[in-house]
Amino acid sequence: MLSIADTSFSSRLFVGTGKFASSSIMRQAVEASGSEMVTVALRRVDLENPADDIMTALDLNKIHFLPNTSGARNAAEAIRLAHLARAASGTSWLKLEVTPDPRTLLPDPVDTLKATEELVREGFTVLPYINADPILALRLQDVGAAAVMPLASPIGTNQGIRTTMQVEIIIAQARVPVVLDAGIGAPSHAAQAMEMGADAVLVNTALAVAGDPVRMARAFKAAVEAGREAFEAGLGRQSKTASASSPLSGMVTADLNFIQA
């Protein structure tokens, strides 16, 4: 079973709640995904439409809340959002995101490390979103991150795992759980991540923009379970040469003369 900090999760699929067409579809998709951890963001109340509240849309008895610091461009902004998130949610769990450039939304490794250090000192359970950098993952683990969340590809791109080599190193080295985050666009990507040995995946856009988000959530649930099962079963070795699955003796066919011995 997956365990992060002091909490166990029977589902290895984490779900983001952004970009859904309605909070009702979001709630149904979260339910269909079987996820026990959802991410949320903090924003100013829309004073024109103050009734819109996501907290009432989710069953918080069943689901852990993981507030993110999206929108933070440096460590100071992320720390401020962390304080607000803790006040608003009562949880000290935090998905730390520091993205200085809105065009790429790639995380700032220097300020992410700084903010992690500070927030761990303040008692937060920090899950930093990072580029797939194995050394950074080790540094974050060293200063007390509860997990690391390397990106598969940039946020919202649905491009799947473009960082395979680095993620494999992170997984091989990490003592904390590795949650593959961002860019996972199809159930096959999620299954691949789990087969590689990721501890969990976080998916948002792929569900929210799917033709039918609820069915897609079901598909991701099955894919994550299949991928994890395969990882635990132990995948067979890859080989450059063919090796017959059927016996090579007792063939009923004659030799072909154009095949070289």
Add this chain to the structure above:
Amino acid sequence: MYHRPTLNHIIKMQIILNGQQKNLDHNITLSALLDSLNLQPDTVVVEINGRIIKPGQDPLPELKDGDKVELIRFVGGG
């Protein structure tokens, strides 16, 4: 008996609410401000001049002229 209105009843005060100037009656409480916006106190977190206040837990202060007030809540996000 006639009471002369005090200045407090006439002069409005100005706060910055979520980045926008807003005119309010003098000495309105945070609680009354949330009420006027139809906001359930336990669904928001408030920052007044950088200090975090959690309605539903912390006592709600009166607002003063020039206060910078941020009303923040959770929204969908990844």
